[in-house]
Amino acid sequence: MNIEHTKCPNCGGTVFSQPVSGSNQPASTVDCKYCGSQFRVRNPNYQPEPVVHTTINTFTANYTNITEPSQERSSGWRNAKNGEHKVARTLGYVVGGLMVPFVIGMWVAVLNNVPDLPMAVPVIFTGLMLFFFFLARMSTRELKRRGL
Numbered sequence: 001m002n003i004e005h006t007k008c009p010n011c012g013g014t015v016f017s018q019p020v021s022g023s024n025q026p027a028s029t030v031d032c033k034y035c036g037s038q039f040r041v042r043n044p045n046y047q048p049e050p051v052v053h054t055t056i057n058t059f060t061a062n063y064t065n066i067t068e069p070s071q072e073r074s075s076g077w078r079n080a081k082n083g084e085h086k087v088a089r090t091l092g093y094v095v096g097g098l099m100v101p102f103v104i105g106m107w108v109a110v111l112n113n114v115p116d117l118p119m120a121v122p123v124i125f126t127g128l129m130l131f132f133f134f135l136a137r138m139s140t141r142e143l144k145r146r147g148l
């Protein structure tokens with residue numbers, strides 16, 4: 001155990017302090033067996049609460065304060081389940097990816113003046129393709145934000 005010996009500040013006798021249990025007290029009171037005076041000695045087991053731990057607690061408290069109110073007025077995007085975001089991510093990349101050759105083909109056709117194909121068609125499909133990629137990218141970022 002942690003028995004420390006120290007000198008009594010009153011009579012100078014060597015005092016063996018009681019085993020100091022616990023680590024939450026910085027010092028403990030010791031009785032001198034020679035003169036009966038009491039004095040305090042440093043607790044060798046004393047460990048102040050680690051700074052990192054305190055920082056994490058503060059950070060968590062602040063983070064909770066920041067996120068809590070915003071969740072109430074957040075859009076469905078933030079409230080969507082992880083599975084829904086994963087579906088949106090996969091679907092966005094797959095559909096967007098499948099549309100790439102299709103869209104390129106339409107642009108090639110329009111630029112080659114294929115009849116009955118207005119310019120608006122490839123423009124609309126390009127926008128749709130970009131929307132799917134955007135959807136997939138936003139879900140990826142949201143999942144990353146959630147640490148998934």
Ligand SMILES: [Zn+2]
Nearest residue numbers: 008011032035
């Ligand atoms: Zn003493």
